Amino acid sequence: MKxxxxxxxxxxxxxxxxxxxxxxYPGTPSTEIFEYIEAAAKKDPGLRIHAxxxxxxxxxxxxxxxxxxxxxxxxxxxxxxxLNVAADPFVNSALVGAKGGIVLCVADDPSMHSSQNxxxxxxxxxxxxxxxxxxxxxxxxxDFTRLAFELSERLSLPxxxxxxxxxxxxRAPVSISDPAMRNPLxxxxxxxxxxxxxxxxxxxxDELLMKQALLEKESExxxxxxxxxxxxxxxxxxGKVGVIVSGIAYNYFREVFPKDAPSHLKVGLYPAPLQKVxxxxxxxxxxxxxxxxxxxxxxxxxxxxxxxxxxxxxxRLTGHLPMxxxxxxxxxARSFASLGLCDPLPAIDEADDVKAALRPRPPKLCPGxxxxxxxxxxxxxxxxxxxxxxxxxxxxxxxxxxxxxxGIDACLCMGASISMAKGASDAGQRPVLAVIGDSTFGHxxxxxLLTAARENTPMTVMILDxxxxxxxxxxxSLETGDPLMQSILGLGVDxxxxxxxxxxxxxxxxxxxxxxxEVAYEGLSVxxxxxxxxxxxx
Amino acid sequence: xxxxVILAGVGGQGVLSMxxxxxxxxxxxxxFIKQSELHGMSxxxxxxxxxxxxxxxxxxxDLICKGSADFVIxxxxxxxxxxxxxxxxxxxxxxxxxPVKNIDDYPLEAVMAALKARSAHIVDxxxxxxxxxxxxxxxxxxxxxxxxxxxxxxGDFEAPIASLFAHKGSEAVALNLKAFHLGVxxxxx
Ligand SMILES: Cc1ncc(C[n+]2csc(CCOP(=O)(O)OP(=O)(O)O)c2C)c(N)n1
Ligand code: SF4
Numbered sequence: 045m046k047x048x049x050x051x052x053x054x055x056x057x058x059x060x061x062x063x064x065x066x067x068x069y070p071g072t073p074s075t076e077i078f079e080y081i082e083a084a085a086k087k088d089p090g091l092r093i094h095a096x097x098x099x100x101x102x103x104x105x106x107x108x109x110x111x112x113x114x115x116x117x118x119x120x121x122x123x124x125x126x127l128n129v130a131a132d133p134f135v136n137s138a139l140v141g142a143k144g145g146i147v148l149c150v151a152d153d154p155s156m157h158s159s160q161n162x163x164x165x166x167x168x169x170x171x172x173x174x175x176x177x178x179x180x181x182x183x184x185x186x187d188f189t190r191l192a193f194e195l196s197e198r199l200s201l202p203x204x205x206x207x208x209x210x211x212x213x214x215r216a217p218v219s220i221s222d223p224a225m226r227n228p229l230x231x232x233x234x235x236x237x238x239x240x241x242x243x244x245x246x247x248x249x250d251e252l253l254m255k256q257a258l259l260e261k262e263s264e265x266x267x268x269x270x271x272x273x274x275x276x277x278x279x280x281x282x283g284k285v286g287v288i289v290s291g292i293a294y295n296y297f298r299e300v301f302p303k304d305a306p307s308h309l310k311v312g313l314y315p316a317p318l319q320k321v322x323x324x325x326x327x328x329x330x331x332x333x334x335x336x337x338x339x340x341x342x343x344x345x346x347x348x349x350x351x352x353x354x355x356x357x358x359x360r361l362t363g364h365l366p367m368x369x370x371x372x373x374x375x376x377a378r379s380f381a382s383l384g385l386c387d388p389l390p391a392i393d394e395a396d397d398v399k400a401a402l403r404p405r406p407p408k409l410c411p412g413x414x415x416x417x418x419x420x421x422x423x424x425x426x427x428x429x430x431x432x433x434x435x436x437x438x439x440x441x442x443x444x445x446x447x448x449x450x451g452i453d454a455c456l457c458m459g460a461s462i463s464m465a466k467g468a469s470d471a472g473q474r475p476v477l478a479v480i481g482d483s484t485f486g487h488x489x490x491x492x493l494l495t496a497a498r499e500n501t502p503m504t505v506m507i508l509d510x511x512x513x514x515x516x517x518x519x520x521s522l523e524t525g526d527p528l529m530q531s532i533l534g535l536g537v538d539x540x541x542x543x544x545x546x547x548x549x550x551x552x553x554x555x556x557x558x559x560x561x562e563v564a565y566e567g568l569s570v571x572x573x574x575x576x577x578x579x580x581x582x
Numbered sequence: 583x584x585x586x587v588i589l590a591g592v593g594g595q596g597v598l599s600m601x602x603x604x605x606x607x608x609x610x611x612x613x614f615i616k617q618s619e620l621h622g623m624s625x626x627x628x629x630x631x632x633x634x635x636x637x638x639x640x641x642x643x644d645l646i647c648k649g650s651a652d653f654v655i656x657x658x659x660x661x662x663x664x665x666x667x668x669x670x671x672x673x674x675x676x677x678x679x680x681p682v683k684n685i686d687d688y689p690l691e692a693v694m695a696a697l698k699a700r701s702a703h704i705v706d707x708x709x710x711x712x713x714x715x716x717x718x719x720x721x722x723x724x725x726x727x728x729x730x731x732x733x734x735x736x737g738d739f740e741a742p743i744a745s746l747f748a749h750k751g752s753e754a755v756a757l758n759l760k761a762f763h764l765g766v767x768x769x770x771x
Contacts, residue, residue, distance in 0.1 A: 047609055157620055214618035214644040215605060292644065299643035373643040392648040392667045397699060401663055401692035403685050405592065407628035440626070 048218045050211040053182045054119075054149050055080035056218070057189030061145065062226040064116035065094035067104035069487065070516035071123030072158040073212035074151035078121045079517075092226075097513075099522050100458070100487040101126035105133045108146050112202075113238060115230040116144040117193055124152040124165050125457065129488065131168065137202045138172040139240055139248040143232050145196035147189060151207040154337050154370035160438070160457065162368065164337035166314060169204040170344070173252055175259050176204040176314040177267075180294040182216040184312060188267075190221065195262065199255055208336045210370065211292045256315075263317040269310050270320040272327060276306045279383040282356070283329030288321065288341060293334035296376040300386055316341055318348060325353050332379065333359035336371055358383075408443065414510050414575035415441045417547035419451035421573070422477070422506075424556045429563055432475060433468060437461035437489075439481035439515045440577075441508050452479050459488025462505055466496045469503040475563045478505045483513035486523030490531065493570075497536040500567045504559075507532075507570060510577040518580060525574075532570050541569035548575065583613075583638045583733055586646045588665045590631040591657030592682045596721030599746055600655070601632050603725060606742035607734055608636050618644040627684050629661055636733065655728045657721055658682050659693045662702065675702035676728045678720060703727070710764040719761035726765020736766045 048056060055077045058066065066085075068078040078095070085093040098104035101122040111118040120130075127134060127150050134148065150168075153159040169176035175195060177188040185207070192203040236244055279285050287308035289297045294310050309317070309324050325331060333342045339360040349355055358364035364379055365371065374389060381388040394402075409416050418441070426432050436442060436452025437460065444451040454464065465478035480489050485507050493505060509528055513519040523531055532542055543562060545555040555573075562569035587604075591597040601617055608615045619632035633646045651669050655676045656662030662677035669675070675697060681690055697704060705727045711720040722743065729736060743762055747754040 045609075047605055047615070209620075210618060210644055213620060214616060216616045216641075216644075217609065217614075295643045296645070299647070302642060372645055373647045377647065389647065390649050394667050395696075397692070397696045398663050398666050401689050401696045402660065403688070405627075405629040405660075405685055407593070407626040408684065410626055443626070 045217040045219050047215055048182055048186075049076055049213060049215050050179065050182050050185045050207060051076035051151070051213070052080045053185035053218045054189045054205060054207070055084070056220060057186045058119040058147065058193075059084055059091065059093065060220065060223040061117055061190055061193040062224045063093055063118050064144070064226070065107065065111050065118040066121065067098055067107045067118060068121035069098055069101045069104055069126055070513055070519045071126050071151070072516060073153060073209040074121045074123045074126075074149065074207070075516050075519075076212070077119075077149055081119070097519050097522075101130035102133060105130040105137070105148065109133060109137055109140070112142045112144040112146045113232050114144065115227050115232070117227060118144065118146055120146070120148045122148075122150055123159065124150060124163050125160060126150070127165055127168050129458070134168065134202070135172045136240060138174050138252055139245055140238050141200035142196050142202050143200070144227050145193035146202040147192045147196060147205060148202060149189070149205040149207060151209070151212050152337055153209050155209070157209050162337065164340055165204065165206050166337065166340045169206070169314060173256060174202055174204055175199075175262070176206055178206045178291040178312055178314065179211060180291055180310070180312065182211070182214070182218045185211065186218050186220065188312060191267070193224075199258055201255060206291070208292055208370070259315060260318065263313050263315055264319050267313045268317045268320060270308075270324060271305070272307045273305060274307070274327065276304060277385070279330070279385055282358075282383050284327065285383060285385060286324045286328035286331045287334065288316075288324065288331055288345075289334040290341060291336045293336050293371050293376065296371055296373040297334055299373045300377045300380055306385065311341065316345065321345060321349070322352070325349070325355050330356045330358060330383075332364065332383075333357055334365070334371065334376060335359070339367075406446075409440065409449075410578055412578045413440070414547045414573065414577065415444060415508060416449070417549060417552070417575070418506070418508055418573045419444045419449035420552060421545075421547065421555050421559055422451040422479070423449070424552070425559050425563065428560065429475065432477060432563070433473060434477045434479055435461040435464040435468070437478075437480040437484050439484055439508075441479065441481055444479075458484050459492055462489050462492030462496065465503045465505070466492065466501050469501050474502055476503045477563065478503065480505065480507055482507060482509040482511070482524045482528060483519075483521040485528070486521060490535065493532070493537070494535045496568050500538070502566050502568070504563050504569045504571060507572045509572050509574040512577050512580055514577045514579065518577065528572065537568055537570050541565055541567065542572070543569070544572045544574055546575055547573045583636070585636040585653075585733055586651045587634045587636075587653045587655055587732070588631060588646060588651050588668050589634055589655050590629070590661040590665055592661060592684070593627050593630050595630070595657040595682070596718070597630050597632065597657055600721050600725050601634055602746055603739055603742040604634060604636075604732070606745070607738040610738060610741065611734070613638060613733075614641050616641045616644050627682075629664065631661070631665065653728070653731060655724065657707070657724060659697055659704070660688070663693060663696055666700065674731060675700055676724070676731070677702055677704055678707035678724050679704050680708045680720070705765070705768065707765070710768055711761050714761035714764055715757045719758050722758045722761040723765035723768070726762040727768055729766065736763070
């Protein structure tokens with residue numbers, strides 16, 4: 045037994061599945077999967093696992109497809125919004141399939157503990173028509189990832205493993221099984237399977253549709269257990285109650301009903317098993333749906349069952365559970381108590397003296413952080429140049445939105461700062477400023493800057509080069525120091541208007557003057573604000 | 583046996599190291615464990631907490647229900663109060679006395695009054711940590727002070743603490759073990 049985070053259990057399973065590479069871009073709550081494998085590969089070079097962070101999620105996913113092409117297994121890791129970036133190769137990969145097993149572990153963040161949104165990756169798997177595992181426990185994380193590699197090669201399809209924050213970052217003992225042999229290196233021989241030209245794609249799409257029947261058969265198996273309990277007492281208001289439950293919600297369900305539980309179907313593999321769902325519905329008057337994220341099962345099943353049944357579902361769509369935010373054992377208990385199936389929990393309100401003593405404690409930029417000095421510069425600049433819209437981006441520096449900094453006015457998704465600033469400039473707003481971190485620039489700032497450079501768009505881009513990907517725990521950044529400078533010049537920005545400043549109090553006045561001059565320039569300028577993250581020095 | 587604990591503090595105070603030590607002591611004892619933590623942006627002085635569940639029977643939920651925790655163990659007094667809604671009626675708060683005042687107008691009196699009203703066990707962890715040789719080991723002092731309430735003996739923690747600090751050398755191991763034992767003795771005194 046090993047004590048592992050859900051993330052680490054996925055990583056261990058990938059190692060034991062004989063992967064040749066792990067491919068990813070950092071993002072909470074997925075980062076530890078990659079880092080676990082990276083550490084193991086470093087400790088034991090005999091594993092021969094390539095573990096280097098990619099520039100972004102699209103690159104990572106495509107690398108994995110290359111490994112698959114030559115017959116090797118590989119894992120891809122990212123957070124949910126990363127799949128937006130990797131969506132193009134992901135959706136298309138369903139058509140080319142897989143030679144070596146390819147597993148994408150994508151971690152969703154219900155309640156947005158550290159994300160811009162709480163999008164649900166199960167929709168992506170459904171959209172691409174690919175199988176998706178959803179573990180409930182750390183042991184599931186291990187077992188399902190092993191199964192995912194096996195299924196990927198058996199059906200020649202990429203396979204998704206969907207995680208959520210609470211499972212990714214929860215620890216429990218996991219039992220490990222025997223490692224698999226590494227596949228031999230053997231490039232794909234069937235060229236027609238790897239080139240998506242329309243005439244070939246039509247055939248491949250038909251193949252993908254045919255495979256859906258195999259997926260359904262898979263889904264009716266033991267991985268999605270149906271437990272019938274006709275003796276369980278009925279609800280006075282809703283009659284016989286059944287439960288469809290997936291992922292970590294299953295743990296909350298069993299917390300409420302540790303021994304005697306209502307009839308239930310635990311969904312660990314999508315598409316959901318329709319025959320089992322029907323069997324449950326036939327035996328029940330009402331079916332509660334417990335799922336983390338969007339009402340995916342509730343909506344999908346509602347559609348699939350139309351005409352056969354008029355299921356009385358209770359879930360997020362019906363208001364039985366909240367529409368947004370993560371579930372908790374309390375919410376699940378309350379939902380069953382409202383049907384009279386378990387004792388209501390005592391209402392726990394924060395006492396008045398406690399309420400009066402509490403203050404929020406949000407994260408802040410570290411004392412001595414280079415971003416603090418950069419935002420001081422922007423503040424000073426905005427005192428003399430008004431209005432000056434500042435388009436921000438994602439990283440530690442996003443905290444600069446809040447007082448006392450208030451150095452950025454917008455933040456959307458990785459790389460958007462540069463393109464949004466350009467759009468504003470194109471629309472006639474002058475001057476405009478974009479603020480982006482070094483790792484984010486490497487992730488998706490380059491293409492925006494290329495576009496601006498070709499047009500010499502009047503705007504200023506500040507790149508906050510702190511030598512690392514700090515926000516997610518200081519992973520390697522691909523666009524820092526000299527390589528960053530070379531990239532900027534290589535994209536065609538006028539060298540006269542590429543400046544480096546050092547964000548330190550003693551340089552403040554001089555830095556502000558440089559910024560003022562570049563913001564006044566009627567063309568594209570880049571100011572690199574360069575000083576290492578103070579966490580790196582430790 | 584069933585023991586549900588919320589460990590809390592501010593990013594950088596070593597809350598997750600405390601959890602690590604308890605987890606491994608529990609593994610060695612053969613307890614069932616689940617320990618759920620929120621990583622994310624904790625490195626920048628935000629609130630950190632972890633739900634730690636120990637039992638001699640399998641554990642289902644990774645999260646503790648409100649009104650059912652046996653203990654809140656906190657490195658910071660306001661953070662201790664933040665989780666009182668999770669405590670069961672006879673649950674106990676064990677907290678370090680030292681506030682981390684990285685927020686505006688920290689209501690210290692109100693915090694201490696609310697803790698006293700709940701008969702919290704307040705430990706001067708910083709002072710004992712300094713006595714051990716480094717204020718950074720305050721988390722080990724607090725752990726030592728808390729274990730008399732937990733289903734462990736002090737000896738269960740020797741190995742986990744040693745492995746936690748092994749990469750920092752034998753002096754760091756000795757210092758942290760000393761801090762831990764000062765915490766244990768401080769409670770018994
Ligand atoms: C598409 C996508 N991938 C990953 C993330 C997670 N993420 C947010 S910011 C960030 C990196 C920030 O690094 P950098 O730009 O260098 O700024 P720093 O934190 O170092 O200031 C990452 C990986 C995300 N929000 N969106
Ligand atoms: S981790 Fe680094 S970049 Fe992030 S706030 Fe702290 S010093 Fe600044």
